[in-house]
Each structure stands twice: as structure tokens, then as C-alpha cells.
Amino acid sequence: MDIKSVETSYARWAPVYDKTFGAVTSAGRKRTVDYINKHGGSVLEVGVGTGLSLPDYAPEIAVTGIDFSEDMLAKARRRVAEKGLKNIAALRQMDARELDFPDNSFDTVAAMHVLSVVPEPERVMAEIARVLRPGGKVVISNHFKSTQGVLASIEKFSAPFANVLGWHSDFAIETVLQEDRLKIEQQQALPPFGMMTFLVLSKLRNN
Incomplete structure (x- = not known):
């Protein structure tokens, strides 16, 4: 998937995102933010989208959100203003493959339902690290793609339409796990029907 396709796709989805993909991914967002709220610190949310998760962060957590889509960010900024959220440090337009932050800037990086929609997810994971x-x-x-059953067949059928759908239905978990500065700590299946996965990776201290 190329970056222009991402931009076009999310301009198309922005008006209805909250009630479509946003609804399907609500369990993953809740699990992710609940985990982060227990650990605190500064947070970078990669692919903040329309800002659906922003009201759920604890007030003491400073959140910076980035997204490539200005259409999505416009909705996120409205949400922040309407909710009076004081802990949102910044919402910036940015390509996740080239993050405009110094090394070692954040205590936590959140990536909710974004890694299967970005071009070159390996580069994104390297920048996150x-x-x-x-x-x-x-x-x-x-x-992440299933290895068997009906869902695996559906994902295989949908894969050629990635640019139209706006996400890779056959995205492999190994793409996320190959960054050698990060080690896996938790992995859990999430609703609906175990289609989503919750992961926690930690950065090695000697990197």
C-alpha cells in the first residue's frame, strides 16, 4: 500500500470512521489505553485518527498524537476542544516512517489498528523503537492474519483490495515482531471473535 492510497482512503473514511472501523476496534482501544493508564508517563499515539481514544487517557498522562491524514486530525482536534482535554500535548500531521522526534523521546508508544494500514510497517516499527x-x-x-479456517480464506480473498479497503487483511504478526530492539511481553486475543490481538513489547535497555 502506497502513502497516496492511504491518504485517499482515509479522506474517504474520515466522515464515517467512528461508526464503522471505530466501532469494530473499540475493544482494542480500551485494552490498550487501560494498560497505558496503569503505567503512566509520556505517550506517543501513532495513527491517532479521529482521536477516539483521547478522552480515555488518564489526565496525568501527556499524549502526543500523530497521523498522516489531515481529515482525521481535524476530527481529533475538534474532539479535544469539545471535551476540554488538557493532557493532549500535540496532534501533528506526520509520516510514521519518519517520525519528527529525537531518539528516546517517549515512555510508551501506542499503535492501535494502524500497523496494517501504513506503507512499510517495518520502517514504522524501527521508528517506534x-x-x-x-x-x-x-x-x-x-x-493479524489467521492461519486457518473461514477467516483465513476471507483475508486471502480481500488482500488484493488493500488500497481500496485501506488496510491489509493478510497482515502477518511477524512483521511487527522482527524489530530486534523490542521483545514481546504480552500477547492476547481480543473481540470480536478473536480477530484482534493485543501486544506489549518492551525496548531492550542496552539499545
């Missing part, structure tokens, strides 16, 4: 402080956590909720 770079801006994360040693010992920090990457908290991920995402759909």
Missing part, C-alpha cells in the same frame, strides 16, 4: 526510551513499552492492538 527509535523514539521509545530504553525499558519503555510499545502497546499494540491490531488485526
